Amino acid sequence: MHLVWSFQVFLIGLANSAALKPRIDNGLAKTPPMGWNTYNHYACSPNEAIVKSNAKALVDLGLDNLGYRYVTIDCGWTIPDRVNGSLTWNETNFPSGFPAIGQYxxxxxxxxxVYEDAGIRSCQTDIEQAGSLYHEAQDAALFTSWKIDALKYDNCFSDEATGYPNVNYEPSTSPQPRFANMTKALAAQNRAVLFQICEWGIDFPALWAPALGHTWRIGNDIIPAWRAIWRTLNQAVPQTSFAGPGQWPDLDMLEVGNDILTIPEEQTHLSLWAILKSPLVIGGALKDDLTSINKDSLAILSNKDVIGFNQDSLGKSAELKRRWSEEGYEVWSGPLSNGRTVAALINWADETRELTLNLPDIGVQFAGRVKDIWAGKSVQNVKTSYTSTVQPHGVMLLELDDTIAAGSYSSNDFASVNGNTYTFESIYANTSSSNHAIVVQFASATKKSSLKITDSLEQITKTVSVPASQKSVSAKLALSAGGDNKLVIESPNTIKSIEIQTPAGKYYPCTEFSISGSAKIETCDSGFCKPTGSKLSYINSSNKGSANVQVTLPASSKNETILKYIEVDFTNNDIALSTSWGLGSNSRNITISVNDDKPVRLEVPLSGKHSELFGPGKGWWDTSTLGLLVGGWKSGDNVVVVGNEAGDDSFQSYGADFVGLKVFD
Structure with a gap:
């Protein structure tokens, strides 16, 4: 190899005081960077007039004051060969030169x-362009002389061992060393430069990119189609925990304003990029001789609440909380500074619907204020759930403030009181079960007495003894899945609040499942496929696993459909790189059926937190968990089948690998 400075040397150097420090230490990107880039609208054909016109529009439209400040000239600015060994701009397209346009x-x-590439040339276009491989120090010095503030660094024509192909999704070695070379070269200059690693998520850069750059692309390029939002979010799921000041997973540039998406789709696009703490880089034309951004898209990009979520000082990304695959919606949520919470409910369906967010799905029971961003309204004192109309492919984006944690119900907020009778409403349960626990908190130490609790599911009144000098007392009770439960408590002692605790549940590892067809149990290395250490692979509509599960149904459920909450542990690292231009989705199905009832489908995202090329198990040993409600239960023995009943009709006939499941009974 001709690399003058290997990644191994870089790692050794980090251990001593003279070592290059992680990029976070140069003071940049404390919040996700924001700006405008030529690529999405102009591809690799930018020119001086385009850049100047759009840069001026950032200021004229007030977008700079909202944080959009980086103006990046992407591919197409340079020429095929170096001049006297140096990169230079295309003088036809940039007659004033790069120092001058930088000054402008x-x-x-x-x-x-500016944009450059870690290979011998930049990615394939109609115009051949020189790359920076073997010229990192020279190019970093040149860029610094132009007074650049950011470098987007791509990954084409870079794998020497395979003959420098344009794009190589299975390179012979990790791309890490090439990016480390440019990191070192930039650090040697007397100028702080935002370094944006554009490796397309080939080698799970979240594990190494934060030490080298401020942002890293999590996947292949966004394409001008709505399906790219689904594909990108599925790839973002295992990377959200890596976001933080100075290090941001990059979901790629925005298509807002390119007249590709509907207005609700643009709102969803910006909202999720914002709350996942991706850089917000406008990819649409703001102003040129032919195009001006439309007012609706401009209003979306200018939404101060959404920008505020992205730029929040806490720097924590939202995470996927629940997904309803058959129903076509899902919920993401995360913390904000000052105790606030942000939540987004995406409507994947092609129709306008009223959808409900159960606040406990995002860890909240009560919110003193809910601000519905795109609906333009605020609601006070929201208990347990919030319902709003969501347009096709739109998003319910909420900011919640003055919140109480899930499971806690104060008498002031949730109960009506008549003498010694407290009627609590809007009680939430994740599963239908008689094994929920209630803890009654009293306002002061009790007198010896008793209280009576009647639940709305079984409608059985239980008498609970209350010893003297107690601040609380607990009991079991029956609740139905959802947020419409009601409890009536008769108590001579003043009740301050109640706490509802979900059943502990029982775990069923994949190793306890009987296997049919060609499905098989695979053993993972120590510390992987948690908590089982194994996984059931090659699941499809014919190859399945089944287990007997014992449950107890509430007494009043003989003629009712009882829904049990299940958490499924799975692995999936079917990364859509080569298929990302088409129908690649970064997702796989898994289905759960009980007693031959209709299978419930869950389309799971990626779980892999290691490289699909070089990591342990190629990323297929990393477990993730999602929950779902399943019906078909009976008291006693139940046959639970894990498969992929939708497999024949989906993009990938094999399902995700199955590690185990927990039934909350």
Whole structure:
């Protein structure tokens, strides 16, 4: 190899005081960077007039004051060969030269970004362009002389061992060393530069990119189609925990304003990119001789609440909380500064619907204020759930403040009181079961007495003894899945609040399942496929696993459909790289059926937190968990079948690998 400075040397160097420090230490990207880039609208055909016009529009439209400050010239600015060994700009397209256009951008109060490639040339276009491989120090010095503020660094024509192909999704070695070379070269310059690693998620860069750059692309390019939002979010799921000040997973540039998506789709696009703490880089034309951004898209990009979620000082990404695959919606949520919470409910369906967010799905029981961002309204004192109309492919984006944690119900907020009788409403349960626990908290130490609890499911009144000098007392009770339960408590002692605790549940590892067809149990290395250490693979509509599960149904459920909450542990690292231009989705199905009832389908995202090329188990040993409600139960013995009943009709006939499941009974 001709690399002058290997990644191994970089790692050794980090151990001593003279070592290059992680990029976070140069003071940049404390929040996700924001700006504008030429690529999504102009592809690899930018020119000086386009850049100047759009940069000026950032200022004229007030977008710079909202944080959009980096102006990056993407591919197409350079020429095929170096001049006297140096990169140079295309003089036809950029007659004033790059130092001059950089000065123009700086004079507007903006920041100047350029694009280059870690290979011998940049990615294939109609115009051949020189890359930076073996010229990192030289190019970093040149860029610094132009006073750049950001470098987007791509990964084409870079794998020497396979003959420098344009794009190689299965390179012979990790791309890490090439990016480390440019990291070192930039650090040697007397200028802080935002370094954006564009490796397309080939080698799970979340594990190494934060030490080298400020942002890293999590996957292949976004495409001008709605399906790219689904594909990108599925790839983002295992990377959300890596986001933080100075290190941001990059979901790629925004298509907002490119007249590709509907207005609700653009709202969803920006909302999820914002709350996942992706850089917000406008990819649409703001202003040129032919195009001006439409007012609706401009209003979306200018939404101060959404930008505020992205730029929040806490720097925590939202995470996928629940997914209803058959019903076509899902919920993401995460913390904000000052005790606030952000939540997004995506409507994947092609129709307008009223959808309900159960607040406990995001860890909240009560919110003193809920701000519905795109609906433009605020609601006070929201208990247990919030319902709103969501347009096709739109999003319910909420900011919740003054919240109480899930499971806690104060008498002031949830109960009506008549003498010694407290009627608590809007009680939530994740599963239908007689094994929920209630803890009654009293306002002061009790007198010896008793209280009576009647639940709305079994409608059985239980008498609970209350010893003297107690602040609380507990009992079991029956609740139905959902947020419409009601409890009536008769108590001579003043009740301050109640706490509802979900059943502990029982875990069933894949090793306890009987196998049919060609499905098989695979053993994972120690510390993987948690908590089982094994997984059931090659699941489809014919190859399945089944187990006997004992449950107890509430007494009043003989003629009712009882829904049990199940958490499924799975692995999936079917990364859509080569298929991302088409129907690749980064997802696989898994189905659960009980006693031959209709299978419930869960389309799971990626779980892999290691490289699909070089990591342990190629990323297929990393477990993730999602919950779902399943019906078909009876008291006693139940046959639970794990398969992929939808497999023949889906993009991938094999399902996700199954590690185990917990039944909350």
């Amino acid at each position: 951008i700086h004079d507007l109060g903006l920041l100047f970004g």
